[in-house]
Amino acid sequence: MQELREAPSYTEIDPVDLAHRIVDIATDRKAANIVMLDIRKLITFADYFVIMSGSGPLQLRALTDHIQERLKEAGVRPDHVEGSADDGWVLMDYGAVIVHIFRPEQREFYGLEQLWSDATTVVRIQ
Secondary structure, three states, rough: OOOOOOOOOOOOOOHHHHHHHHHHHHHOOEEEEEEEEEEOOOOOOOOOOEEOOOOHHHHHHHHHHHHHHHHHHOOOOOOEEEEEEEHHHHEEEEEEEEEEEEHHHHHHHHHHHHHHOEHHHHHHOO
């Protein structure tokens, strides 16, 4: 008879604290134009978007890796990651917090800040 294992437990962290932690990590890695949007009044699948830009594939990879590593150290893992640094866009889904890392041209093309213009801007770091 096979013994059932419990799913690994991950640290519960308040969504606003998680979003601010991601902003801090991105700032440490020199992300550009960091924006944290409160989207709680607009949708139900997440509470915050953190949007940032990196200069190219190397910086996008560094941002993605560093965010994942630092949060993993705190017991927080993404539910899902998609996109790639080579494609110019990475999405990391941390449940209540969705992280978007773009090259500037992809960020302009997708226009998330305009699309979610009714959201409340919590943080903006140029």
